[in-house]
Amino acid sequence: MNKFNFYFALIISLILLQASIAAAQQFGVKGKVLDVETFKPIPGVSIKVVNTAYATSTNENGEFVIELPNKVTDYTLVSSYLGYKPDSTNFKLQVSSWSFVPVSLLSTSSTLDAVVVTRRREQASEIALLDERRLSSLTVEKIGAEELSRKGIDDAASALAKMSGISKQEGNSQLYVRGLGDRYISTSLNGLPIPSNNPSLKNIALAMFNTDVVDYVGVDKLHSAGLNGDFGGARVDIASKDYKGEQLFEVSLGSTINTNVLSNTDKLYMQDGPNFWGFSNYKVPADATGSYHFKNSWVDKKKAMTPINFGFKAGNAYKIGTEGRLSLFATANFANGFGYREGVNNNYSSQGAKLRALDQQRVSYTTSSTGMLNANYQANSRTKLAYNFLFVNTSDQYRDNFTGYLVDKAEDNNGLIQRGVYEQTQLIINQLLGKHQLNEKVDLQWGLAYNRVNGDMPDRMQSTLRSLENGDWVFVRNNSADNHRYTHHLTEDEIAGNIAASYKLGTSDRGKLTVGFDGRKKKRALKAIQLNFDIRPDYRTVPVDPKNLDAILNQANYGIAYDLESFSGNGYQTYNGDQDIYSGYASLDYKLTDRLTSVVGFRYENIKQYIDYYSIEMPAGGNNTFTKNGFLPSLNMKYTLNDKQNLRFGASKTYTLPQFKERALFPFEEENNTYIGNPYLYPSDNYNVDLKWEMFPTSSELLSVSAFGKLIQNPINQITISSATNDISYLNTGDKGYVYGVELELKKDLLTFNGGQDKLSFGFNSALMRTTQDLDATKVNRETKGLFNIDVKSKAGFTGASDLLINADLSYMKKFNAARSLSATVLYNYYSDKLFAIGVNGLGDQVDKGLGGLDFILKSKLSKKVGLDFSARNILNPSFERWQEDAIPVKVLSYKRGVNFGLSLKYQL
Template identity: 45%
Template sequence: MKKNLTLLFALATTGLFAQSNIEIKGKLYNQLTNTVLADTKFKIEDLGLEAKTNSEGNYTIEISEDAYEVELSVEGFEKVKQLLGEQTTLNIYLKPEEIKSEDIDLSTATITVQRNKAAEANLLNMQKKSTQIVENIGQVEMDRKGISDAAGAVAKMSGVTKQEGTGNVFVRGLGDRYNSTSLNGLPIPSENPGNKNIKLDLFSTDIIEYISMYKTYSSQINADFGGANVDITSKRYDGKGFFQVGLGTSINSNALDNKAYKLQEGPNYFGFKTTKIPTNVLGGYNFENSLNPVGRPSVGGSFNLKGGKSYRFNNGSKFGFFASAAFDSNGERLQDGVARTVDAHGNGVKDFHTFTSNKYNTNTTGLINLFYDINPDHKLRANSILINNSSQSLNEYNGYVRDINENENGLVRRGTYERNTLLINQLLGEHKFSERSDFNWGISYNTIKNEMPDRIQNTLRYAENDEQYYLANQDASLSHRYFQELKEDEMAANLAYSLKLGVDGYAYKAKLTVGYQGRYKERNLEANQFNLKVNKGDLAVDPNNLDGFFNQANYGSHFLISTFDSYNGSYRPQEYSGEQTINAGFAELEYHFSDRFMAIVGLRGEHINQLVDWRTALSQGKNEFDQFEILPSLAMRYKVNDKNNLRFAASKTYTLPQFKERAMFVYEDVTEIERGNPMLYASTNYNADLKLEWFPKQGEILSVAAFGKYIVDPINKVTIASSANDQSYANTGDWGYAIGVEVEARKAIIDNKGLNPEQVTIGLNAAYMQTKQELNDDKVFKETYFNGGRINTNFTFNEDSFTGASDLVLNADISYSKKWEKGGSILATVAYNYFSDRLYSLGTETRGNQVDKGFGTLDFILRTKLDKNIGINLAAKNLLNPVIRRVQDNLNGAVDILSYKRGMNFSLGLNYQF
């Protein structure tokens, strides 16, 4: 009877230029009889190659040098898997199972080739061969380090830190406004009205194949770029059918006490519920949700389903699909907290001596990926991704309340529920017309909806004489309910045509690429704050039963409801809308001066139009800017030898202000209030990088890079010099710069190959950087005139660092892995992350800077497979549980203005693959 011989080579992508091949030769053996498998024909279907063992069992094949692993299986024999490493001779021994070897017909054996881009060795090969300076992290490495989302993955790359409590990242000291995010090369919108980029923690690893970070600019990347472009590649499955189901649970050590773990009433466990504004909201108290905190289980849960399959047809075409659905939730409590402010003389104010925060987050994701290869030269791919994310928090601040100037035991409670729903739809195509020319394209339509339904805040004063709480009534907004909704639609298109010149087999002398990129987005934000104006402030209340005061029976006599713009029982919301259109044409010339030295020269012309229209409590107005940018770029690579690369890159880019930053829209938090500046304008960035890479062996790297950035007219968040100390945005100086050095090392210190491979690997990356920028009060005053007013600032220093920039960022890990013949495996990783002090906000009015103090985190991850079907995963994170501190640095000493502990997080998961 006929059986198949399957040889699986996991290959990397071809990179951005020609890919070379290597020759692999050896023998096939029957391990039991120690005899060769002679005269066995086979073909490598995906590469269009045929081969045959000779009478002595010898074979010779030519494959891509990116191949890193070979797996050979024959029905009746046990599987053999072996890493290729540096060797080009591979003798493969097959051990028979129950079936006798003579029952197996090897005359028509088949070798199939599949690609596994997510493997660490493959991604390093991509990095090695790429023309651009790029870093990659794939599914294999993310699993090894226990990473659950894209934010955690990016934070493991050199020079990157994650902002505490958010999914935002800083790259080389540059924050949200200087970075960009894309999915499969196409842009994706932000869920937050104040951010340019979407929170990366919305993307769970269930839908990610690998992530690429481009720290240098090329003309095929959106030019709103300063720190890095993060490109997420969604999963694509090509292979035999599979189906996997997983379950898990998690707990935060601070949230073990359920009596202290309380949340706002209203949102449900899965994070899909949305509360609407009541009808006739100004005519009575008709809100749906209670103001009383409710106890909730703090244990998180998760489940996931995923599966896929591909089909090969007789005409040579191929179709495949991959689908996944996942839900994850987790509870967290911040405790041992302090929150306070510092006055203009740098003295500590008796503010909130106790701060606690209970949090509950959910993330639901669904992905459908379809691919259809008409033939090897024409390929189509479609992606649809749905993400529903919710975050719920109940924050309590106990102590001195500035707004009511009361004693030590005042209370401010804020309950916030935020829901984001993102739908991404993409269609992509790859077309190879000849050995010289190809055409790639992609289009996308994305929608996102951000809702903050029924945020609640209550402020209470405490009377020591009768030991009772009373609702503060100095201002109508001290108790309020707030509703916000943002909707954004975005369409994008990428087109690129490439023509190779001087083609000689796999190599070519030059390649010219021309293309177009377009992006149009429209955003609408609407916000309503309903102030609960207390007119019976002499009645004692129970903080945990505020429904006893705020109810329909007391409406009118005890309190009233007001908003910023109401008349005869109706109201108008605060709102702004924005439109942004970007049209860009680009051209790149890649030229190989020799087999060692090549360069890419790029030029991009980009037209940007941004329009913002608002009507808020501050004003009503419209503002537009329109500009055209010419943006050159250069990337060079010198191949010192087969294991070393020397790279250089330089470019000019820009940084746009965001819609919210240019609209006169007011957002109030417990400790700060911010508004926009319509006169804000774009910064210009000049970037340069020099990098040396060494790849000692397959899967290993040692690299060092130096970088520099010079920014003209940098944008910063500033404190306005006024009695209210509100915050806004401004081009705060004429110049700013960032310089630094990055190192990366990855090494296998134990690497035992064979039937039961065993490996110990260590990884380290670190970045040291310095940033500085000019702070100019006169520049801000002169450039911010609008509607008869200006922004006044009084910076404490004339020069300072960029906000979010740490001098030192460090990531280190050590992993142990072992695999057994029957499919069992174990993988254990210890990972450490550290960042030094970083600037949170600039000092004003003689006050010092606010600084987030550096700290380190330690995680332990254990992943096991009992056999080929059952897997058990365990993770213990934040084991050091450091105190997270924000201080204000003053001449007479630093003052803690915020501190807390997050607690340790433990999770356990079980999965089964059918």
């Protein structure tokens, strides 16, 4: 049975299973009680069904469940609680599932003269997000704070990796949505764009956003007129915390330990780098090529293993005047982590000859510091203003030792490369947002943002040595770059704004017309210098101590043992990029019938991207500019089959821009590869189509099946260029490419106990995809004017795409009483083989082999104030492997990450 047949059978089996379980389930009413002013859940509320004996009370989260006879009838709920005005709510019992009834209570001490009690749902709850998804005219998938907590998810990147059709690249921050990677995705915070922290990538590393600052993470896989047109795979939007409660103060303390590190604590030696907190003020020395003034030592220092994470949250709300309310929320967190891994790191020519065959040992240390402040001012029921400030500092430090075979350098397997790297990123986001109801017909929404990123690699150092027969070590010097130090400094500034006005049509919410404008100006600058230590001939046979290179590479030996070389002039390579995008759009959301809703939109974008660069590849300097006018129609339709089922269809045209770094003839070296840009790169155009059926059996359950397809004209690919170092570049490799597949998503309550207070639930999502594209060497050679003379096969998949993605979770939740609870969740994820880089000129493709992971999360509330959490991640500890698929496949990279065990304690005052 092939994968498609298997997948089809799996879908049918799950639908039949859903139907059989639904036939045997009980029915009744579920709900959640909130304070209408603070939106805070109210525990202990008495809930009674009028004229019956059915009654219960809300738990600590304000939730209630009452089982009722399975028959169609009207009921009335009466909710009462000391200090609040009683509430009566009418509802009709659903014969096929549980009914969800949200309740809002008004305090008897409220000073408001008149209150319209709107039945609101808590934004972050799983039930509310599912109901929003069911009712929305557009297709948006969200994972909220409640689900993030239950699954023990620590950051936004990990959250997205649990959603259907999304995978995370091993070893870096990149995400792939429906087989399309970084350049096909856009990222925003509260609907406003955020810059990248990496000179090679379009999107910021979403792992920088810990879940303490996140209300929910949403993914738009279908384009609509209000979204940026640089959209091939998806738009990811992070909604920051919108605190609505009263006084809160919570502190937490914990630690995460890696099993690889525990068994190798004696090997935690790393270069001078950031301090314990992940901050550094290291600068490139003045007169860098004329003398030796480095402050950082070549000698490694041992790191004390002190894994720790701690943080606090604080919030409060204040009444202002008769209607106003100001809510303040702040959070600050710090976390660090240690890593250790061993494996192979190899490189082969197109003829299968070894270029290097090395054993790799890596020690790593990472930190993340996050601070956020939100201020939300609700002037009245018609006006809301918000200010969001976010600061994130991350550092990533690692030390590699490569030992073994180096062609032309150490061919007796006696080579040693020592490489130390640390990177520091600082992100600052400022946002001002406004929502206004001008009258019963017109709503206005706007946003302004100023963002800045500083991305530094303060000091990357590399030495290359080989051992002699007597055991002595000596420097290798095939070229001066074999021993070097490298520094770069990246800044990116972005100003963005949007404004949109909506006009309601008719008198019965038949539809609305929305017109809007948005714009963004981005400036990026990179300044880099590599200082090569050119070892003089007389010192290439002098014994050295690999653990004490300061004895040779120092100020006293400058001009005697070595010379310093760099790029011409002042030694710096630079590139500068400007990108301006201005857009206008209109969309009509209209109910064609009581069941059929359409959202028709059109977006126009004016795009200009300019870049100049000065590099070793272009000593005289170079620059290029492209402009594009994007005419982007979109159509989204929803047909409501019944109260619980929808059929959706979407179609749109979008585009994909090349990134600054991809268009600069500028080399950027990483530990395994050298990347070089292509100044002839140009945008792709994308045509997207999607068909989805979704069913919501109950308020907490979901079953959906989607089919999607994409046509990409002039797709951009990452290509391995056969050369002495197997460099990688970016090319428009052919005329067209295709992505198509199906997705399945299931959320199911398997069992409920204790009147619905306790339950066993199951979640599953999967995607089966195919990607294919035409490759055309003639086109590449012609369009790059001979810069890349390559020979490629005629077909290939898309880099980063897996044929099969699976995510599954099984959760048990137990409520002991209003103050004590327990939840346990097992999570599994799997991705099949994915293409890392397309080989050319006889070089085989590089493929990352399929990998599965298993996590276990235990969360407990020991009392009203104390919580204790435990996690075990990567329990299976599989081996990550990358293979080059030559005539005889060869392994080019492998390692195991180890198992991570975490424990944290929370205390709420």
